[in-house]
Amino acid sequence: MTPKPTASESLGHRAGEAFAAYQSGDHQRLGDLVELLTPVLWHTARAQGASGATAEDAIQTAWLRLVDSADRIADPYAVLAWLVITVKRETWRLVRGERREIDMEELPEAPALTLGPEQTSILGERQKTLWRHISSLPARCQELLRVIAFSDRPDYAAIAHALGMPVGSIGPTRGRCLQKLRVAIATDPSWEA
Amino acid sequence: MSTHTDPIDELDLANLVDLHELFSRVDPVPADLAERSRFAITVHALHAEVAELTRAEMLASRSPKDATRTESVTFTSGTVSLMVTTRVSDDGRSARIDGWVTRGGAVVEVVTAELTTRIATDANGRFVVDGLPRGWVHFLVWDDPERAEARPVITPSVEL
Numbered sequence: 001m002t003p004k005p006t007a008s009e010s011l012g013h014r015a016g017e018a019f020a021a022y023q024s025g026d027h028q029r030l031g032d033l034v035e036l037l038t039p040v041l042w043h044t045a046r047a048q049g050a051s052g053a054t055a056e057d058a059i060q061t062a063w064l065r066l067v068d069s070a071d072r073i074a075d076p077y078a079v080l081a082w083l084v085i086t087v088k089r090e091t092w093r094l095v096r097g098e099r100r101e102i103d104m105e106e107l108p109e110a111p112a113l114t115l116g117p118e119q120t121s122i123l124g125e126r127q128k129t130l131w132r133h134i135s136s137l138p139a140r141c142q143e144l145l146r147v148i149a150f151s152d153r154p155d156y157a158a159i160a161h162a163l164g165m166p167v168g169s170i171g172p173t174r175g176r177c178l179q180k181l182r183v184a185i186a187t188d189p190s191w192e193a
Numbered sequence: 194m195s196t197h198t199d200p201i202d203e204l205d206l207a208n209l210v211d212l213h214e215l216f217s218r219v220d221p222v223p224a225d226l227a228e229r230s231r232f233a234i235t236v237h238a239l240h241a242e243v244a245e246l247t248r249a250e251m252l253a254s255r256s257p258k259d260a261t262r263t264e265s266v267t268f269t270s271g272t273v274s275l276m277v278t279t280r281v282s283d284d285g286r287s288a289r290i291d292g293w294v295t296r297g298g299a300v301v302e303v304v305t306a307e308l309t310t311r312i313a314t315d316a317n318g319r320f321v322v323d324g325l326p327r328g329w330v331h332f333l334v335w336d337d338p339e340r341a342e343a344r345p346v347i348t349p350s351v352e353l
Binding site: 027028030031034035038039042043046052056059060063064067115119122123126127130131134145146148149150153156170172173174175176178179181182185 | 195196197198199200201202204205206208209210211212213214215216217218219220222223226227229230231233234237238306309
């Protein structure tokens, strides 16, 4: 397990430093920002139920928007939340575009976590158990926990807000989603911490 | 009995680490997504013309003693072509690029994840860059660097 990051070492803070440098003219640092945030943005897009290709399109569009809007983003340390919101919106715009072309029956009603037999086969017993529990949570909790799992603790509140979750979903306190996961796991006799 | 208003503790963080591993396993980030995003940003920011990869071949690999991997790639755009030959060092850690641009005096940027090397080609359009880190690389070419407003040509990324 990685050591608990302090606020100044969190993903959001490091992203803010890179973006501030980019805003002041160090264009090379945008590459660092892309490197840092690609995983959390991938899981943000995929948590909406988007295909891999749609997720990639949404993420690339979000980066281009960032380049075009860079001068107007007053707080560079808000860049993580800004990108999470933009990727989520862009993913839905693309997904809805797809819906017009594809039969409604072919698409799930809401983003739901599903796992094919091939993916299941690569999981160990412990991960299968965890999968069962996370996929039994409300869809919004699945989304929130998946995305924050790719960030650091000081960033949880900003990400929850960016995803449109109610205040207090997660922040300095564990919020309902982490609590639900905790209870689900705790009541499972097959789970060993 | 713990509630959702309790502070996040070690157990919550351990659960999130497990989730991180789970999702990394079932839905890994595509290996070249970051590189492709960087590429899209550069094309967009520089209004660059995108060259096509028109030819790629592995050059004869020699005896097992000298199994240096050499690869030759050609990119073509409307205004300029770029041919690069890449060779991985004996220890496998770095790579050397021998390049040739169809216009002498062009300026080339060799862009890897870690560093960008800007180099002027000689009168015949040749250039050499050594000690490059392995991984993805793409090239930007200004065929007439005197013209400040000139759009560069950007190549797709190839793996060193």
